[in-house]
Amino acid sequence: MRYRAVCKIEECNWVVYTSRDHEKTCWQTKTFNNDHTCSREATNRAANRNWLTSKLVKKVRxxxxxxxxxxxxxxxxxxxxxLNRSSISRALAYARAVVYQDEKAQYIMVRDYGETLLKCNRGSTVRIDTILQLDGEVIFQKMSVCLSGCKNGFKTGxxxxxxxxxxxxxxxIGDQILSPVGQDANNHIYIIAWAIVDVKNTDNWK
Known part of the structure; x- marks a missing residue:
């Protein structure tokens, strides 16, 4: 068994030739010319929309x-x-759609998250406010969390x-996170509670 690989440009001298040794225990490269005489190409057919989107999703997040x-x-x-700008533009649009849908899906689990906090942290306070749309759809508005440990820690130390x-x-989606903070005995910032709100105003601070 042997393999020979060449550059796709016929005039290029790049070549590698590999075959099994006599005992057929390993592969041995017998010919290798690593000098390209062709110009370098900056395109790749494997860089399709799905591949570009997978790379851009990480960046957009x-x-x-x-x-x-x-x-x-x-x-x-x-x-x-x-890459041409149209390909990048389409891939960037798909990447934003993926990230945006992922973010919306997270809000579906907000109530489960609140119930888990209350179950694992007795004495905590969790409040979730929503808005009921005319079409019956429920939209997340704001959420506030104060864990029992944070309460007791602020009172005692x-x-x-x-x-x-x-x-x-x-x-x-945007939104903002608001937090009342204290100062512990070491003069370090101490988080008392936090809230996720649609806008920073007096009502949400209260």
């Missing part, structure tokens, strides 16, 4: 505002591929000082 020009640079630097902090979620 990490950077929701990942742009087409950044995708071009990414594939050029990481994969040495030059923290300074009597409460600060407020809030940040934006870097997701397609």
């Amino acid at each position: 990490k950077y929701p505002n990942f742009r087409q020009c950044e995708a071009v640079v990414y594939f050029k630097s990481k994969c040495d591929l030059v 923290c300074r009597r000082l409460i600060g407020l902090d809030g940040i934006f979620f870097k997701t397609q």
Whole structure:
């Protein structure tokens, strides 16, 4: 048994020839010319839409505002591929759709998450508010969580000082996370509770 591989460009001299040894215990490369005389190609038929989407999904999850020009640079630097903009644009749209659907699916499990917190942390407080649409669909509005351990820890070991902090979620859906924070005996930040809300206003802070 033997194999011979050549460059797909007929004029190129690149070649490798491999065969079994006499005892047929291993493979032996007998000819190997590693000099390409053809120009390098920056295209690959294997880089189809599904492959591009799988790569871009990871990027979009990490950077929701990942742009087409950044995708071009990414594939050029990481994969040495030059792709047309229409292919990248379609793959980026599919990647965003995948990520967006994944994020929406997470909200379906919010009530199960709340029940699990209450079951595993006796004395905790979990509140979930939703909005009922005219078509009967239930939309998530906000959720607040205060674990019993956080309550007791603040009462017994923290300074009597409460600060407020809030940040934006870097997701397609948006939302914000609000948190009242304290200060422990080591002057470190202590999370008392947290809430996921659609907008930062006085009502949601209360």
